[in-house]
Amino acid sequence: MIGVTEIVLGSLIGAKPIAPRASALGSLAAAGMFATTLSFLATTPEAWQETRGEPKLSLAGQFLVKDVVLLGASLLTAADALQAAECR
Structure with missing residues (x-):
């Protein structure tokens, strides 16, 4: 279902x-989706691994960090599309 979305x-x-x-x-809508998946960094215990007292991102956490860039890109495309809509 996520893939179709x-x-x-x-x-x-x-x-x-x-x-x-x-x-x-x-x-x-994409910005909302990426913000939601970024919240998993704070709410999912498997996103962090604690070794030797310092927390580090696990592989799952590292996979979620890509959503920071995608969130920024979706906000940028939203602003661009809204500007194009105003020009019409």
Whole structure:
């Protein structure tokens, strides 16, 4: 189900030349999805490994960190799509 959601949101983001408002909606929805998955860093015990007293990200935690970049990209595409919608 998550994969289908990602494909739908990616298609909406890519629709900016045709439908900038739909693209903005897709970008904002993607930002919400990435913010949710980033919250797993704080709520999932398996995201951190504590060895020798200092916490480090586990492989699962390292996998989640990519969402920081994707969150920024989705906010950037949302702003761009909203600006394009205003120009129409």
